[in-house]
Structure formats: structure tokens, C-alpha cells
Amino acid sequence: METIEVPAREGRGLRLDVGARFRVVDVEGKQCGDLFAFSTDDVTEYASAEHTRVFNGNLFPRLGQPFVTNRRRPILTFDEDHTPGRHDMLVAACDPTRFRLLGVEGWHPSCQENLQTVMAGFGYQRVEVPQPINLFTNIPVLEGGTIDWQPALTAPGDWVAFRVELPSFVVLCSCAQDILPINDRNPTGLRLEVLD
Amino acid sequence: METIEVPAREGRGLRLDVGARFRVVDVEGKQCGDLFAFSTDDVTEYASAEHTRVFNGNLFPRLGQPFVTNRRRPILTFDEDHTPGRHDMLVAACDPTRFRLLGVEGWHPSCQENLQTVMAGFGYQRVEVPQPINLFTNIPVLEGGTIDWQPALTAPGDWVAFRVELPSFVVLCSCAQDILPINDRNPTGLRLEVLD
Numbered sequence: 001m002e003t004i005e006v007p008a009r010e011g012r013g014l015r016l017d018v019g020a021r022f023r024v025v026d027v028e029g030k031q032c033g034d035l036f037a038f039s040t041d042d043v044t045e046y047a048s049a050e051h052t053r054v055f056n057g058n059l060f061p062r063l064g065q066p067f068v069t070n071r072r073r074p075i076l077t078f079d080e081d082h083t084p085g086r087h088d089m090l091v092a093a094c095d096p097t098r099f100r101l102l103g104v105e106g107w108h109p110s111c112q113e114n115l116q117t118v119m120a121g122f123g124y125q126r127v128e129v130p131q132p133i134n135l136f137t138n139i140p141v142l143e144g145g146t147i148d149w150q151p152a153l154t155a156p157g158d159w160v161a162f163r164v165e166l167p168s169f170v171v172l173c174s175c176a177q178d179i180l181p182i183n184d185r186n187p188t189g190l191r192l193e194v195l196d
Numbered sequence: 197m198e199t200i201e202v203p204a205r206e207g208r209g210l211r212l213d214v215g216a217r218f219r220v221v222d223v224e225g226k227q228c229g230d231l232f233a234f235s236t237d238d239v240t241e242y243a244s245a246e247h248t249r250v251f252n253g254n255l256f257p258r259l260g261q262p263f264v265t266n267r268r269r270p271i272l273t274f275d276e277d278h279t280p281g282r283h284d285m286l287v288a289a290c291d292p293t294r295f296r297l298l299g300v301e302g303w304h305p306s307c308q309e310n311l312q313t314v315m316a317g318f319g320y321q322r323v324e325v326p327q328p329i330n331l332f333t334n335i336p337v338l339e340g341g342t343i344d345w346q347p348a349l350t351a352p353g354d355w356v357a358f359r360v361e362l363p364s365f366v367v368l369c370s371c372a373q374d375i376l377p378i379n380d381r382n383p384t385g386l387r388l389e390v391l392d
Contacts, residue, residue: 049246050288050327059286059341070325072293090255092246097268128324129266131246141337145255 002194004172006033008187011114011173013122015040016164016194021079023161024172025191026136030152030184032175034093034111034132037067037075040167043124045069047076049089049131059141060089066165067133075168076133080161084153087160088134091147094177095129102179111173118171135160137175137182149180161195198390200368202229204383207310207369209318211236212360212390217275219357220368221387222332226348226380228371230289230307230328233263233271236363239320241265243272245285245327255337256285262361263329271364276357280349283356284330287343290373291325298375307369314367331356333371333378345376357391 006012011034016022024033039045048070053059055068063081066074092098095112112129119127136158138150164170174190177183202208207230212218220229235241244266249255251264259277262270288294291308308325315323332354334346360366370386373379 048288050286053343054287054294057343059337059343070288072291072297090246091250092244092266095268098250101268141255141341145337147249147253147255 004192006172006174006190006192008174008189009109009176011111011118011171012192013118013169013171014192014194015122015168016170017167018164020164021161021195022164022170023080023159023193023195024135025157025159025193026083026154027156027191028188029154029156029158031154031188031190032137032152032177032182033135033190034115034173034175035135036115036130036132036171038119038127038169039069039075040169043119043127043169045071046128046130047133049133052089060087069166074165077163077165078160079163083136083158083160086136086138086153088137088139089131090139091134093129093132094175099179104179109176111175114173115171119169122169149182151181151184200388202368202370202386202388204370204385205305205372207307207314207367208388209314209365209367210388210390211318211364212366213363214360216360217357217391218360218366219276219355219389219391220331221353221355221389222279222350223352223387224384225350225352225354227350227384227386228333228348228373228378229331229386230311230369230371231331232311232326232328232367233364234315234323235265235271236365239315239323239365241267242324242326243329245329248285256283265362270361273359273361274356275359279332279354279356282332282334282349284333284335285327286335287330289325289328290371295375300375305372307371310369311367315365318365345378347377347380
């Protein structure tokens with residue numbers, strides 16, 4: 001069983017074949033994970049939030065439902081959820097501009113840069129940055145469509161599992177957000193475990 | 197004042213400079229419009245739903261709020277709304293695969309193909325297909341995150357207006373969806389008018 005530790009504020013990835021199962025563990029709790037999946041055959045095909053919402057008819061897949069690509073093909077299935085069940089698929093990955101707009105001066109690590117670094121490691125210097133699958137991320141939709149950034153509800157060791165439906169580069173970023181409270185203003189690491 | 201008729205199931209576009217204002221008119225009512233905006237300086241920068249949600253903190257901009265790009269720069273501002281106020285930014289553009297999955301045999305026009313045709317006319321044979329700004333589109337979010345496809349609420353002549361904040365290719369598609377009821381199963385045309 002392959003295990004990859006994803007340090008706080010960093011990203012890691014691996015290539016997985018159809019039928020592989022993996023889990024994402026929130027090691028210390030209250031840590032968001034930005035998950036991405038790209039087809040290894042053509043990285044312009046990737047897990048797409050807006051196509052997944054249409055495919056399933058809900059804002060986030062329920063257990064047993066797929067995440068589909070921008071070509072409407074299942075790429076991951078949501079297989080197990082050992083968390084309070086709060087995840088998000090509405091907000092973009094954090095990036096350098098996001099932190100600048102939040103008042104940060106100078107460089108700040110971000111999920112966008114971490115994704116780009118991991119994909120460059122697979123040989124892709126330039127990829128589209130899809131809207132992530134924001135695991136453990138607590139972005140409630142309030143009356144009138146307002147969205148809010150709340151601390152993750154996860155406890156140490158909470159986890160989710162996925163089945164791979166297309167040969168994929170799977171990338172997981174431990175979200176670097178420390179200005180807003182989604183990671184309890186204390187970014188920590190995640191663990192990516194291949195189950196079989 | 198430039199006026200472009202967008203026939204049912206088709207798309208049209210135009211190049212607009214900063215400060216231009218335009219409106220989109222639902223001529224016959226109950227017709228959804230897929231609106232896209234790409235920076236003319238670099239078409240890999242475009243109006244992005246997931247960045248716009250973050251920028252404004254809501255599912256769809258309110259009057260006076262911007263639509264921002266995937267680089268978090270305002271590209272359009274939502275200037276006027278003479279409709280019941282129901283619009284969407286959650287669902288992907290319809291495409292050939294969407295219609296195949298809905299049981300259609302053979303070719304069916306779609307907003308994705310219409311966007312690609314318009315952008316090819318501007319000299320861009322290949323563009324990313326962003327999640328559209330789905331004007332007049334009635335996709336309520338129900339309890340538990342279920343989303344539903346309901347007929348548009350617009351009456352004949354209802355309209356919205358925008359101000360251009362970055363030099364843009366603006367593309368409007370009269371949504372070709374006739375299997376689900378969002379266009380009252382009777383796609384009709386829209387009008388794109390440059391105001392000043």
C-alpha cells in the first residue's frame with residue numbers, strides 16, 4: 001500500500017489506473033484538501049465541478065456518485081466518507097492573486113501553484129487549473145445565495161475514499177489558506193493512501 | 197447602436213472595449229442565454245464562475261458586482277436587471293455529449309459548439325470552454341444541495357445589462373436545450389445590443 005504524506009501548504013500527486021482505490025486522510029483535522037484528477041491520455045480532460053453538478057443533479061456528489069470530466073465521463077467515484085460529510089465544489093483554488101487581494105504582501109504558497117508544480121513533475125508545464133474538489137471544506141450556501149468560509153468540521157483521522165474510473169493523474173494539495181478560517185488558520189498536512 | 201440578433205439554437209459574438217455597455221434581451225421570454233467573455237489580450241483569461249463566486253461571496257453577482265476572470269480581474273459588471281432576477285452560474289454549457297446522455301440520437305446544436313464557432317470566427321480555433329454565465333436560467337438549489345432544471349421566469353422583452361471592464365470578446369448563445377424544460381422546451385432567439 002503506497003502512502004504519500006502531503007505536507008502543510010504543499011501538493012503531491014500520483015498516477016493511478018482504473019479500479020484503483022485511494023483515500024485522503026485529514027491527519028490532524030480541520031484541514032481542507034484540494035483534489036484534482038486529469039486524464040493521463042489527455043490532460044485537457046479533467047474532473048470538472050460544473051459538469052459533475054449537472055451529471056448528478058446536486059452541488060456535490062453523494063456516496064456512490066461520480067465526479068465527471070469536462071467531457072462528461074466519470075473519472076472518480078465517491079466511495080466512502082468518514083467525516084461529518086461537508087465538502088465543497090463551488091470555489092476556485094487559492095492562488096497568488098487571491099492572497100494579494102486578502103492583503104498578503106510578498107509570496108504566499110497556494111493550491112494553484114502547488115498543482116502546477118506537481119503537474120510539471122509529470123511533464124506538463126502548462127495545464128488548465130480546474131475548479132478543485134474541495135475535500136473537508138466548509139463553504140455553506142446561505143439564504144439568497146451568499147456563501148461563507150467556515151472552519152472545516154473534520155476531526156483528526158477523518159477520511160474519504162475514491163475509486164478511479166479513468167487512468168488519472170490524481171493531485172492533492174493541503175490548502176495553504178491561513179488568512180480565512182477554513183483551515184482553522186493553522187494549515188496542516190494530509191495523507192494520500194492507495195488502498196488496492 | 198449596434199444590434200445583433202442571436203437566432204434560436206445559435207451563438208453570436210462581438211469585440212467590446214472597456215467602458216462599453218451592452219444588454220441582452222430575451223425577445224420572446226423563457227429563453228436562457230449562455231454568456232461568455234474572453235480577454236482579447238489573451239483568450240486563456242476568461243470570465244470564470246468559480247472565481248466570481250469567491251470574489252463576491254455569492255452564487256451569482258448582485259447588481260453592481262463584477263464577473264471576474266480566472267485571474268481574478270473584473271471583466272464585466274452586472275449593471276441592470278429588468279427580469280425576475282433569476283440567473284445561474286452553477287451548470288456547464290450544453291454540448292453534444294449532454295444531448296447524447298439525454299437520449300438524443302444524431303447531432304444536436306449546443307452552446308459549446310456555438311461558442312467554439314464564434315471564437316473560431318475571431319481566429320481562435322481552440323479555446324477552453326468556461327462555465328457560462330447562464331442568464332435567465334432557473335436552476336434552484338434545493339434542500340441538501342439538489343439542483344433542479346426549471347423553466348425560465350422571464351417575460352418577452354425582459355433584459356439585463358453589463359459594463360465591460362476588460363477588452364473582451366463577448367459571446368452570447370441562445371441555449372439549444374429542448375429536452376429539459378429550462379427554455380420551456382421551445383428555444384427562441386435573443387438580442388445583443390451595444391448601448392454606448
